[in-house]
Amino acid sequence: xxxxxxxxxxxxxxxxxxxxxxxxxxxxxxxxxxxxxxxxxxxxxxxxxxxxxxxxxxxxxxxxxxxxxxxxxxxxxxxxxxxxxxxxxxxxxxxxxxxxxxxxxxxxxxxxxxxxxxxxxxxxxxxxxxxxxxxxxxxxxxxxxxxxxxxxxxxxxxxxxxxxxxxxxxxxxxxxxxxxxxxxxxxxxxxxxxxxxxxxxxxxxxxxxxxxxxxxxxxxxxxxxxxxxxxxxxxxxxxxxxxxxxxxxxxxxxxxxxxxxxxxxxxxxxxxxxxxxxxxxxxxxxxxxxxxxxxxxxxxxxxxxxxxxxxxxxxxxxxxxxxxxx
Amino acid sequence: xxxxxxxxxxxxxxxxxxxxxxxxxxxxxxxxxxxxxxxxxxxxxxxxxxxxxxxxxxxxxxxxxxxxxxxxxxxxxxxxxxxxxxxxxxxxxxxxxxxxxxxxxxxxxxxxxxxxxxxxxxxxxxxxxxxxxxxxxxxxxxxxxxxxxxxxxxxxxxxxxxxxxxxxxxxxxxxxxxxxxxxxxxxxxxxxxxxxxxxxxxxxxxxxxxxxxxxxxxxxxxxxxxxxxxxxxxxxxxxxxxxxxxxxxxxxxxxxxxxxxxxx
Numbered sequence: 300x301x302x303x304x305x306x307x308x309x310x311x312x313x314x315x316x317x318x319x320x321x322x323x324x325x326x327x328x329x330x331x332x333x334x335x336x337x338x339x340x341x342x343x344x345x346x347x348x349x350x351x352x353x354x355x356x357x358x359x360x361x362x363x364x365x366x367x368x369x370x371x372x373x374x375x376x377x378x379x380x381x382x383x384x385x386x387x388x389x390x391x392x393x394x395x396x397x398x399x400x401x402x403x404x405x406x407x408x409x410x411x412x413x414x415x416x417x418x419x420x421x422x423x424x425x426x427x428x429x430x431x432x433x434x435x436x437x438x439x440x441x442x443x444x445x446x447x448x449x450x451x452x453x454x455x456x457x458x459x460x461x462x463x464x465x466x467x468x469x470x471x472x473x474x475x476x477x478x479x480x481x482x483x484x485x486x487x488x489x490x491x492x493x494x495x496x497x498x499x500x501x502x503x504x505x506x507x508x509x510x511x512x513x514x515x516x517x518x519x520x521x522x523x524x525x526x527x528x529x530x531x532x533x534x535x536x537x538x539x540x541x542x543x544x545x546x547x548x549x550x551x552x553x554x555x556x557x558x559x560x561x562x563x564x565x566x567x568x569x570x571x572x573x574x575x576x577x578x579x580x581x582x583x584x585x586x587x588x589x590x591x592x593x594x595x596x597x598x599x600x601x602x603x604x605x606x607x608x609x610x611x612x613x614x615x616x617x618x619x620x621x622x623x624x625x
Numbered sequence: 626x627x628x629x630x631x632x633x634x635x636x637x638x639x640x641x642x643x644x645x646x647x648x649x650x651x652x653x654x655x656x657x658x659x660x661x662x663x664x665x666x667x668x669x670x671x672x673x674x675x676x677x678x679x680x681x682x683x684x685x686x687x688x689x690x691x692x693x694x695x696x697x698x699x700x701x702x703x704x705x706x707x708x709x710x711x712x713x714x715x716x717x718x719x720x721x722x723x724x725x726x727x728x729x730x731x732x733x734x735x736x737x738x739x740x741x742x743x744x745x746x747x748x749x750x751x752x753x754x755x756x757x758x759x760x761x762x763x764x765x766x767x768x769x770x771x772x773x774x775x776x777x778x779x780x781x782x783x784x785x786x787x788x789x790x791x792x793x794x795x796x797x798x799x800x801x802x803x804x805x806x807x808x809x810x811x812x813x814x815x816x817x818x819x820x821x822x823x824x825x826x827x828x829x830x831x832x833x834x835x836x837x838x839x840x841x842x843x844x845x846x847x848x849x850x851x852x853x854x855x856x857x858x859x860x861x862x863x864x865x866x867x868x869x870x871x872x873x874x875x876x877x878x879x880x881x882x883x884x885x886x887x888x889x
Contacts, residue, residue, distance in 0.1 A: 337729030341738070348745045456877070460870035462821050464828045464844055465862030472855045483851065559734030566740065567825060571848070582829055585744040597733075597741045604734040 323616045331609055335602065342598045343387045346374075346590045357400055357588045373398070374591065396598065397591035401584070406595035410577055414599075416486065417576030420568070421561050423492055424499035425554065432504040433550070436511025441538060443516060451508065458505030463564055467498040467571040484573040495572040499564045503557050510553045514546035521545075548618050555611025559604045627878030633871025641691050644684030652681040652838050661854040671856040674846055679856065682838040683864050689839050690820045690868065693750070697757040697819040698812045704758070705765020706808060710796045712766065713773025723766065730763045736822045743831040753832045757822050761815065768811055772804035779803075806883045810876055817872035824865050840865050 346353050354370040355362065371377045374397070375386055390396060396406035432455075439451035471494060475483035482491050518524065519542050527537040566578035573579070577596055584592035640647065650668075656676035664671040670679035712723035730738065742756035773796070776782055782799050790798075826832035827841025835842055840861045847857030 333725060334728050334732050337725065338732045341729065341733075342741075345741055345745050348742070350747065456873055457866070457870060460817070460873050461866045462824060462862070462869070464825060464841070465858070465866060468844070468848060468851055468858045469862065472851055472858065476852050476855070563735030563737050566737075567829065570829065581740070585740070585829075585831070590745070593741065593744055597737060600737055601733050605732050608732075 320617065324613060327609060327612050327616075331605060334605060338601045338605065339388060339391050339598065340384075342594050342601070343384055345594055345597070346376075347380075349590065353590055357590060370400075391598065396595035399584075399589055399592045399595075401587045401589040401592065406592050409580060409592060410595055410599050413575060413577045413580050416574060417565050417569070417578060419492065420495055420499065420565055420574060420576060421558070423496035424561055424564070424568075425503065425558075427496055427500035428503035428507055429554065431500075432507035433511050435504075435508040437515060437538070437543065439508065439512040440515035440519065441535075448512075452512070455505040455508040458501050458508075461501065463498050463502060464567050464571065466501055467494065467568060470494050470498060471571075484571075486573075486575055491572075491574075495568045495574050498571070499561060499568045502564065503561060506557060506560075507550065507553060511546070511550055514549045515542055518542040518546045548615070551618070552611055552615050555607060555614065558607040558611075562600050562604055626874045627882070630871045630874030630876075630878055633867060634875060637687055637691065637868050637871065640684050641687035644681070644688060647684060648678065648681040650678035650681040652677060652685040653836055654678075661850060661857070663854070664856055670860045671854070673843070673857055674850060674854075679843070679860055682843060683840070683860060685838040686840045686843060686861070687864070687868070689750070689833060689837065690823060690865070693754060693757070693823040694816040694819040694872075696754050697761050697822075698815045700754075700758045701761030701815065702765045702808060702812050705762035705767075706769050706801060706804070708762065709766035709769030709771075710773045710801055710804075713770040714777050714792065714796050714800055716774075720770075723770070727763050727766055727770075730760060733760070736760065736825060739822060739826065740829070740831060743826055748826075748831045748834055750833050750837070753823055753826050756826075757819055761819070764811060764815070765808060768807055769801070769804045772807065773800050776800045776803045810880045810883060813872055813876035813879055817869045817876065820865065820872070821869055 349356050352367065352371075354367045354374060354376060358366055358370060368377075375383050378386070394407055396410075398404065399406050399409055402409060435451050435455065439448045439455075442448045471483050474481045474494060481493050482488075483494075485491050515538070519538070521542070524537055524542050527541050528534065532540070562578075565574075565576055566581060568574065569576045569579035570582050577599060581593065581596035581600075583589075584596060654677060656672065658676065659672050660674055660676040662668065662672040662676070668678050668680065670683065673679055673682070708723050712720040733741075736757075738760050739753075739756035742759060743752050746752040746755070777800065779799075782795060785795050785799055823832055824839070824841035824844070827839045828845045830842075830845065832841055833839035843861035844858060844865075847854070847861065850857050
């Protein structure tokens with residue numbers, strides 16, 4: 300509501316808001332189309348980067364020429380390149396990403412079956428990151444330059460530097476092997492979700508904590524915080540009720556933009572903990588040389604990432620009118 | 626922060642250079658009778674699943690990590706600076722073309738494209754460097770393009786143009802130097818990113834192939850022995866995290882020195 304009051308009279312504000320938002324939405328959507336086309340083109344090109352004959356590589360050296368020829372026909376590799384490209388784009392537009400070489404089922408079905416698991420993991424990891432990072436960032440900003448700040452930021456930098464393919468096994472050694480509190484791998488219960496979520500969430504928490512601190516410090520310099528203190532508000536109240544609220548916009552943006560890191564993080568985390576998501580499916584497809592499935596997974600992850608960036612951009616435009624009117 | 630980072634990085638360079646002199650064991654020598662042996666005075670970091678000395682392999686692995694980081698950062702920054710300065714200085718159609726390429730490559734999150742490229746090209750050290758360069762130049766190009774867009778309007782650049790200097794000379798002598806401080810920071814942090822990326826790919830079985838010692842492959846091997854030999858996991862991970870932390874400290878410290886406003 301606060302945004303409405305800043306941009307026009309009560310009579311015209313709704314109209315102005317809707318028009319500016321619609322223009323902003325249209326512009327952002329138009330900018331996304333060439334990016335998606337470029338992503339699809341690169342994914343299409345992947346199979347043609349395979350050294351030698353992709354069909355021969357998939358079947359192995361012992362395959363007969365007939366089998367190789369049949370697979371080339373199935374994959375459409377016997378058609379001219381332009382026809383293959385047109386067919387690929389048409390398939391993508393209709394949600395048809397081909398057939399998995401290994402499973403003999405549609406690639407979209409294989410991916411669809413694993414999306415819920417990846418989504419649950421990603422959301423839990425982000426929730427853990429937000430719950431830990433924001434208090435840590437606030438404490439660091441409140442005690443800037445003091446021990447608490449240095450300690451919090453060193454912990455955050457250590458979190459960024461700690462690769463998830465090390466953190467995951469370390470947590471497994473501690474909580475599954477020594478303490479026996481949690482299962483080491485697999486899925487099915489809430490307990491199975493704890494270690495993968497923490498592993499995935501730590502790096503994001505570290506980045507968010509740094510961002511929260513930087514954003515809050517920026518706001519603490521503003522005069523309205525001083526005014527709030529002059530009105531008799533305690534320091535912590537002035538920070539939480541005024542400065543923190545305004546510092547949220549860049550934090551929300553970072554959460555959205557870091558979704559990509561979480562998505563790629565799932566590839567390693569799911570592999571470590573045998574979590575049955577899209578990331579693990581991609582690695583299994585690579586090991587099986589199931590190129591249609593590899594292409595499908597890469598395309599799915601990239602398009603999800605582009606969509607999340609678009610949603611973040613739109614949210615940012617919604618929250619901050621200056622972005623819409625640029 | 627800079628000092629801590631510098632010390633860590635120098636120790637890693639020292640260990641990588643003098644690795645074979647520092648330990649009496651050959652990193653590939655197997656003593657199967659002692660496989661998975663826990664740390665001891667003779668083998669401070671223990672032995673792996675083939676009875677190889679983990680410390681010796683870590684020191685050899687440091688060489689791989691630093692070389693990959695250096696190769697990726699050098700090639701990526703060179704390509705990124707060239708394309709970024711061309712896009713920013715000349716603008717127009719060239720800028721549109723390069724900017725769209727940047728947008729498309731940035732639509733792939735993290736190292737996903739590198740995973741995809743190595744998956745189709747085949748796992749090898751050369752392909753890892755190639756794949757990381759394909760995604761690595763984008764950050765430098767964006768950075769330098771932004772700097773070049775600003776720098777081309779500076780009076781001294783216009784003066785050089787008025788004096789008859791050619792575009793190549795102006796870009797090399799007047800535009801690019803304005804971007805060097807930011808590029809140095811990005812390159813330092815890029816070393817950390819490249820080391821993690823190489824280790825990630827090797828961990829997934831897509832990078833350096835055995836028996837060449839790489840920190841990522843050592844961690845991957847440790848996964849099968851979480852219960853009986855956790856030292857296989859602890860030490861290679863500690864090495865990666867410490868070196869990456871060193872480069873992050875160095876990069877953050879340099880950024881704070883160059884741009885105190887951006888202090889983290």
